[in-house]
Amino acid sequence: MYTAAGLAILITMVLAITRTLLGPTVYDRILAVNMFGTKTVLIIAVIAFMSGRTDLLDIALAYALINFIGIVAVLKFFEYGEFSRGGRGRP
Amino acid sequence: MMESVLDLLSWALIVIGGAFGIIGGVGIVRLPTFFTRIHAAGMAETMCVPPILLAMMLQSGWSLVTFKLAVILGFLFLTSPAASHALAKAALHGGVSPHDEDIGRS
Numbered sequence: 001m002y003t004a005a006g007l008a009i010l011i012t013m014v015l016a017i018t019r020t021l022l023g024p025t026v027y028d029r030i031l032a033v034n035m036f037g038t039k040t041v042l043i044i045a046v047i048a049f050m051s052g053r054t055d056l057l058d059i060a061l062a063y064a065l066i067n068f069i070g071i072v073a074v075l076k077f078f079e080y081g082e083f084s085r086g087g088r089g090r091p
Numbered sequence: 092m093m094e095s096v097l098d099l100l101s102w103a104l105i106v107i108g109g110a111f112g113i114i115g116g117v118g119i120v121r122l123p124t125f126f127t128r129i130h131a132a133g134m135a136e137t138m139c140v141p142p143i144l145l146a147m148m149l150q151s152g153w154s155l156v157t158f159k160l161a162v163i164l165g166f167l168f169l170t171s172p173a174a175s176h177a178l179a180k181a182a183l184h185g186g187v188s189p190h191d192e193d194i195g196r197s
Contacts, residue, residue, distance in 0.1 A: 001102060001146075004106075004109065007109075008110070011113055012112040019120050025185075027125055027178060028125055028128060030178060031129060032119060034174055035116075035119060038140065042143055045160065054159075058159070061166070068174060075181040076181075079180070079181040079184055079185060
């Protein structure tokens, strides 16, 4: 059961990597990397259940947090050109 | 009896999740413009992650593992739309055109 889930997730990761290599704009690459990160969280959870070491779920949770923060930080950098500015209208 | 029912439900949920994941992956490769690709990725994330995590929750029974899986699920459920929105906003401000006549150019 977990092998099937892992295979499906791996195929999705390969497709996401394809878009990362193809992507014409930088946003396509960020989108594909975001998808890859989400699938990484899933595959860490699946590996935890496959090997019976459920402590790995903590790593999956930490990876989900790091993935989201990283994506938002990279997007902010590409939108404003720096990290230290706020949204529209705020200095 | 109970275990086989739970196994069957887990299999069904894993098949649903894996199928939607692969569909999302195909969509992210084959769709023509950037905003359609955001649609494919967002749909895939909301339809692929919860079934697979729910299947594992069914397998683990009532324990701390179930709670951890629920926390991961809730976190991904909250942050995935936020990341998609931030991505679409950054792309729109960054000059990616959402109009149909620009298909093939972006």
